[in-house]
Amino acid sequence: xxxxxxxxxxxxxxxxxxxxxxxxxxxxxxxxxxxxxxxxxxxxxxxxxxxxxxxxxxxxxxxxxxxxxxxxxxxxxxxxxxxxxxxxxxxxxxxxxxxxxxxxxxxxxxxxxxxxxxxxxxxxxxxxxxxxxxxxxxxxxxxxxxxxxxxxxxxxxxxxxxxxxxxxxxxxxxxxxxxxxxxxxxxxxxxxxxxxxxxxxxxxxxxxxxxxxxxxxxxxxxxxxxxxxxxxxxxxxxxxxxxxxxxxxxxxxxxxxxxxxxxxxxxxxxxxxxxxxxxxxxxxxxxxxxxxxxxxxxxxxxxxxxxxxxxxxxxxxxxxxxxxxxxxxxxxxxxxxxxxxxxxxxxxxxxxxxxxxxxxxxxxxxxxxxxxxxxxxxxxxxxxxxxxxxxxxxxxxxxxxxxxxxxxxxxxxxxxxxxxxxxxxxxxxxxxxxxxxxxxxxxxxxxxxxxxxxxxxxxxxxxxxxxxxxxxx
Amino acid sequence: xxxxxxxxxxxxxxxxxxxxxxxxxxxxxxxxxxxxxxxxxxxxxxxxxxxxxxxxxxxxxxxxxxxxxxxxxxxxxxxxxxxxxxxxxxxxxxxxxxxxxxxxxxxxxxxxxxxxxxxxxxxxxxxxxxxxxxxxxxxxxxxxxxxxxxxxxxxxxxxxxxxxxxxxxxxxxxxxxxxxxxxxxxxxxxxxxxxxxxxxxxxxxxxxxxxxxxxxxxxxxxxxxxxxxxxxxxxxxxxxxxxxxxxxxxxxxxxxxxxxxxxxxxxxxxxxxxxxxxxxxxxxxxxxxxxxxxxxxxxxxxxxxxxxxxxxxxxxxxxxxxxxxxxxxxxxxxxxxxxxxxxxxxxxxxxxxxxxxxxxxxxxxxxxxxxxxxxxxxxxxxxxxxxxxxxxxxxxxxxxxxxxxxxxxxxxxxxxxxxxxxxxxxxxxxxxxxxxxxxxxxxxxxxxxxxxxxxxxxxxxxxxxxxxxxxxx
Numbered sequence: 052x053x054x055x056x057x058x059x060x061x062x063x064x065x066x067x068x069x070x071x072x073x074x075x076x077x078x079x080x081x082x083x084x085x086x087x088x089x090x091x092x093x094x095x096x097x098x099x100x101x102x103x104x105x106x107x108x109x110x111x112x113x114x115x116x117x118x119x120x121x122x123x124x125x126x127x128x129x130x131x132x133x134x135x136x137x138x139x140x141x142x143x144x145x146x147x148x149x150x151x152x153x154x155x156x157x158x159x160x161x162x163x164x165x166x167x168x169x170x171x172x173x174x175x176x177x178x179x180x181x182x183x184x185x186x187x188x189x190x191x192x193x194x195x196x197x198x199x200x201x202x203x204x205x206x207x208x209x210x211x212x213x214x215x216x217x218x219x220x221x222x223x224x225x226x227x228x229x230x231x232x233x234x235x236x237x238x239x240x241x242x243x244x245x246x247x248x249x250x251x252x253x254x255x256x257x258x259x260x261x262x263x264x265x266x267x268x269x270x271x272x273x274x275x276x277x278x279x280x281x282x283x284x285x286x287x288x289x290x291x292x293x294x295x296x297x298x299x300x301x302x303x304x305x306x307x308x309x310x311x312x313x314x315x316x317x318x319x320x321x322x323x324x325x326x327x328x329x330x331x332x333x334x335x336x337x338x339x340x341x342x343x344x345x346x347x348x349x350x351x352x353x354x355x356x357x358x359x360x361x362x363x364x365x366x367x368x369x370x371x372x373x374x375x376x377x378x379x380x381x382x383x384x385x386x387x388x389x390x391x392x393x394x395x396x397x398x399x400x401x402x403x404x405x406x407x408x409x410x411x412x413x414x415x416x417x418x419x420x421x422x423x424x425x426x427x428x429x430x431x432x433x434x435x436x437x438x439x440x441x442x443x444x445x446x447x448x449x450x451x452x453x454x455x456x457x458x459x460x461x462x463x464x465x466x467x468x469x470x471x472x473x474x475x476x477x478x479x480x481x482x483x484x485x486x487x488x489x490x491x492x493x494x495x496x497x498x499x500x501x502x503x504x505x506x507x508x509x510x511x512x513x514x515x516x517x518x519x520x521x522x523x524x
Numbered sequence: 525x526x527x528x529x530x531x532x533x534x535x536x537x538x539x540x541x542x543x544x545x546x547x548x549x550x551x552x553x554x555x556x557x558x559x560x561x562x563x564x565x566x567x568x569x570x571x572x573x574x575x576x577x578x579x580x581x582x583x584x585x586x587x588x589x590x591x592x593x594x595x596x597x598x599x600x601x602x603x604x605x606x607x608x609x610x611x612x613x614x615x616x617x618x619x620x621x622x623x624x625x626x627x628x629x630x631x632x633x634x635x636x637x638x639x640x641x642x643x644x645x646x647x648x649x650x651x652x653x654x655x656x657x658x659x660x661x662x663x664x665x666x667x668x669x670x671x672x673x674x675x676x677x678x679x680x681x682x683x684x685x686x687x688x689x690x691x692x693x694x695x696x697x698x699x700x701x702x703x704x705x706x707x708x709x710x711x712x713x714x715x716x717x718x719x720x721x722x723x724x725x726x727x728x729x730x731x732x733x734x735x736x737x738x739x740x741x742x743x744x745x746x747x748x749x750x751x752x753x754x755x756x757x758x759x760x761x762x763x764x765x766x767x768x769x770x771x772x773x774x775x776x777x778x779x780x781x782x783x784x785x786x787x788x789x790x791x792x793x794x795x796x797x798x799x800x801x802x803x804x805x806x807x808x809x810x811x812x813x814x815x816x817x818x819x820x821x822x823x824x825x826x827x828x829x830x831x832x833x834x835x836x837x838x839x840x841x842x843x844x845x846x847x848x849x850x851x852x853x854x855x856x857x858x859x860x861x862x863x864x865x866x867x868x869x870x871x872x873x874x875x876x877x878x879x880x881x882x883x884x885x886x887x888x889x890x891x892x893x894x895x896x897x898x899x900x901x902x903x904x905x906x907x908x909x910x911x912x913x914x915x916x917x918x919x920x921x922x923x924x925x926x927x928x929x930x931x932x933x934x935x936x937x938x939x940x941x942x943x944x945x946x947x948x949x950x951x952x953x954x955x956x957x958x959x960x961x962x963x964x965x966x967x968x969x970x971x972x973x974x975x976x977x978x979x980x981x982x983x984x985x986x987x988x989x990x991x992x993x994x995x996x997x
């Protein structure tokens with residue numbers, strides 16, 4: 052509970068609807084959309100950059116720790132308060148004032164509280180979209196603070212690549228507002244400060260507004276399932292596709308048999324697309340897309356994809372055991388069901404890893420070889436973004452297993468997986484969810500001392516106040 | 525001249541070929557490839573990150589100011605010493621040890637001393653390239669320090685977008701080496717420090733090594749000249765092309781009549797491609813490209829471009845006065861001759877500006893309206909990257925004009941152009957050449973006080989030693 056003098060002062064700054072203190076009102080802000088649970092001292096809901104500045108200044112001056120919260124859809128406890136009941140949630144959910152579309156510039160200036168789905172719904176009539184494709188439906192501020200990538204990174208890149216500018220409030224005694232909200236694509240006139248706030252979990256400042264690059268909406272899409280002959284054929288297959296499809300290729304997603312089976316079991320309406328229902332060990336979902344409407348005299352994208360697959364099929368390397376083009380919505384429906392399917396197949400311990408692309412299959416093979424002896428009841432249900440090196444390395448234990456929900460077991464499992472991923476494969480322990488409380492021990496462990504010291508110095512320079520769930524200082 | 529005790533100490537660290545002190549040896553390092561002239565106390569030529577670290581530590585401890593120098597092809601006095609004769613050039617020209625291509629990952633780890641042309645020559649046999657297209661032939665370190673964009677930004681982005689990792693030496697008393705050379709595309713495990721060193725003119729550290737994203741080499745290219753009916757039709761034309769060509773569109777370059785005429789006059793072998801030799805007021809060079817070889821049953825890119833232009837020609841907006849597809853090498857030859865042509869048509873005062881795309885033509889019109897009264901002998905020979913908002917706003921005065929070469933005249937001209945660009949159009953005074961000594965006054969003038977203070981704090985945190993031509997501290 053926040054002291055009543057603070058509640059009164061903050062209410063003066065934000066008005067009645069700007070602060071919540073009653074337990075039932077707090078509940079939804081204390082619970083992650085997918086995981087996680089904490090206790091908030093209060094929830095602040097500013098409606099403008101100036102209000103954010105005012106309350107941040109107040110809280111820093113009074114030593115009140117703030118947790119910025121956006122869509123709250125992350126996986127690493129980055130946007131929920133801890134269990135102390137001392138932390139105040141600063142929600143961006145009312146930060147939806149601005150929505151300035153610049154069609155000539157293909158850019159959008161918007162408040163950080165906008166939901167991704169709402170942004171794209173509004174942009175549709177203009178033939179544009181913000182090209183980050185995610186299973187969840189986050190708000191922009193959180194997407195920026197985690198630098199999400201998603202399934203079409205291969206073509207469009209991550210949030211960082213698609214951000215032109217930001218407005219940020221620093222956690223200092225003045226609640227300093229940094230105007231970094233350029234609409235320019237080319238601008239090299241000093242330190243590109245916005246980069247510091249992207250992907251750092253809100254610890255260095257609160258993003259209140261952003262200017263985003265938009266892309267022409269795809270108007271033609273074709274998809275195929277590709278079954279590589281073996282692990283060693285996945286990279287030749289990717290290279291062959293990139294060589295033959297260039298910027299048409301918009302997704303190259305890998306799905307393990309265990310993940311596919313979990314989805315098919317969980318969502319009975321999904322059609323099993325494989326011959327005799329036998330799920331192959333590893334399946335690639337490849338997507339090609341382009342932004343124009345079909346034109347006369349032009350091959351359809353299905354035809355293009357068929358032709359490319361035929362070429363690859365007959366090539367000397369012969370990396371394919373099977374391949375078929377199919378309806379995009381159906382093929383993506385299975386892909387999108389993986390996450391929920393896996394989650395429902397037992398107690399899930401999720402990892403968001405990334406590797407050099409050529410190391411993905413080797414890492415998974417190593418895990419298949421070593422995990423069973425060390426953690427016998429664990430099932431590997433990996434899937435991921437092979438085209439950009441991202442792996443959703445999901446481990447599941449039966450719900451009735453003695454280790455399910457055991458914190459010590461989970462810690463040992465995490466320690467082992469991260470050790471192999473980071474130390475042996477030079478991979479990343481957080482591809483697109485940033486730090487949060489969950490990844491904090493691994494940030495502390497795997498970040499070089501001089502880099503951590505510099506981060507602490509930068510934190511002191513920018514935002515000395517207690518801000519965010521991640522600790523850089 | 526450097527004191528002999530320093531020369532001896534640095535020779536011990538680098539060996540005989542690692543240090544130059546004789547005037548004739550210094551000359552080429554004191555002169556910019558295109559502009560600029562200074563005086564060096566000595567030139568250091570380390571051959572490894574460890575050698576860079578050792579000499580930087582020595583120089584910081586002894587208060588010797590360092591100017592990192594890469595290809596030295598910039599326009600803003602960012603890589604040459606000043607006239608004091610006190611500054612020591614640290615050249616990257618021997619930093620070409622590493623060249624590790626990772627084909628599966630489509631990435632290259634290379635020393636910062638590699639020339640862009642050499643990199644791409646080596647990559648060609650693998651069907652890959654580093655997709656930054658420039659008139660000059662810089663080395664990688666300088667490309668990173670200026671975050672160059674070039675003519676194909678529209679499709680591939682700038683150096684920042686295509687950088688996966690860096691190794692950096694800080695200008696502190698230890699010559700600290702920061703290992704930021706990740707090969708990963710998705711990695712959000714803390715501050716993305718490499719972003720600080722990209723585009724900041726070498727002031728925050730010396731980039732010694734980099735990991736770059738590579739792209740499949742284009743195997744088909746088609747180009748057209750488009751003549752918009754007027755300034756107001758340029759943006760509708762760009763939008764129509766983007767809508768109909770998506771990621772095929774790899775360049776959309778604007779060329780003013782004055783720039784084209786200067787090129788045609790300077791290079792007599794260029795064919796005048798316009799009807800009756802009449803150069804239109806403004807011409808767009810549009811390029812489409814794709815990374816695969818021609819396939820049977822597929823329209824050629826020339827056909828695709830013809831079809832798209834026909835569609836646009838007949839569209840209701842009718843933005844075109846003329847348009848014709850032609851040989852890519854010939855169309856680019858004219859485009860690439862603009863810079864030299866303009867330079868030879870008089871005394872050049874060059875500006876590297878950028879705007880929201882929709883403001884480019886408005887800015888140029890404003891200049892055409894106002895410059896003649898204020899600076900009567902100035903001729904505007906602008907061209908630029910309309911697709912990304914970049915404008916090479918070149919002004920030329922006759923070589924025999926009394927103001928040619930007059931520093932005060934040039935300063936007043938610069939002040940005026942930058943004032944309109946930055947204050948009235950929210951543009952950038954440095955799109956892709958960063959700061960250097962030439963842009964320093966405008967950094968000081970147009971950067972908000974709190975941002976400059978933060979930059980000074982960051983400089984003190986990272987590299988307190990005197991490093992680079994730009995002053996952030």
